[in-house]
Amino acid sequence: DAKTTQPPSMDCAEGRAANLPCNHSTISGNEYVYWYRQIHSQGPQYIIHGLKNNETNEMASLIITEDRKSSTLILPHATLRDTAVYYCIVRVIHGSSNTGKLIFGQGTTLQVKP
Amino acid sequence: NAGVTQTPKFQVLKTGQSMTLQCAQDMNHEYMSWYRQDPGMGLRLIHYSVGAGITDQGEVPNGYNVSRSTTEDFPLRLLSAAPSQTSVYFCASKSPQVNEQYFGPGTRLTVT
Numbered sequence: 001d002a003k004t005t006q007p008p009s010m011d012c013a014e015g016r017a018a019n020l021p022c023n024h025s026t027i028s029g030n031e032y033v034y035w036y037r038q039i040h041s042q043g044p045q046y047i048i049h050g051l052k053n054n055e056t057n058e059m060a061s062l063i064i065t066e067d068r069k070s071s072t073l074i075l076p077h078a079t080l081r082d083t084a085v086y087y088c089i090v091r092v093i094h095g096s097s098n099t100g101k102l103i104f105g106q107g108t109t110l111q112v113k114p
Numbered sequence: 115n116a117g118v119t120q121t122p123k124f125q126v127l128k129t130g131q132s133m134t135l136q137c138a139q140d141m142n143h144e145y146m147s148w149y150r151q152d153p154g155m156g157l158r159l160i161h162y163s164v165g166a167g168i169t170d171q172g173e174v175p176n177g178y179n180v181s182r183s184t185t186e187d188f189p190l191r192l193l194s195a196a197p198s199q200t201s202v203y204f205c206a207s208k209s210p211q212v213n214e215q216y217f218g219p220g221t222r223l224t225v226t
Binding site for chain 1: 118147149154155156157158159162172173202204206213214215216217218219220
């Protein structure tokens with residue numbers, strides 16, 4: 001699985017958009033980008049994933065660059081409850097590789113401030 | 115659905131003691147896995163299973179055993195606890211048809 005690089009910490013004002021970057025310059029053509037978050041020592045929570053098209057769900061949007069070497073997770077209107085560690089993970093998910101094995105880095109600690 | 119449940123929530127062991135961390139899921143997920151998380155670190159994969167009777171090692175398997183006799187349960191055994199195994203342990207499960215993985219609330223283990 002390709003390695004990812006994330007800034008260790010970021011701040012965001014409540015109500016503003018939080019944009020969390022992730023670099024994955026060695027990503028392969030069949031590797032997807034996943035985002036999970038972990039709120040204060042709870043189990044990680046799935047947010048979103050994508051291959052090459054931008055994706056949006058009720059929690060967030062994922063913007064992947066055309067060369068797929070980086071991506072940005074966007075929380076459109078951050079709240080205090082979005083304060084968490086956000087993990088960007090890259091992995092293959094087809095067929096026998098779709099086992100759920102995730103390689104976590106150290107993630108980005110997002111602090112949402114009032 | 116209760117989702118993924120883990121017991122106990124907290125445990126203190128002395129060096130050399132053995133114990134089993136329990137993990138159960140009621141979503142009929144084929145895939146289950148165990149991770150550990152040390153302070154300030156991301157999660158690291160210990161062992162995983164793609165179905166009943168099938169297990170395999172992850173990144174940090176030494177000192178841990180697993181078995182998968184049923185789809186629902188995936189216990190993690192520490193045969194002889196060491197202080198280096200002090201950590202928070204998370205169990206997770208997923209279906210092969212979806213990409214979302216569900217995590218349990220964790221077990222905080224301290225080995226003195």
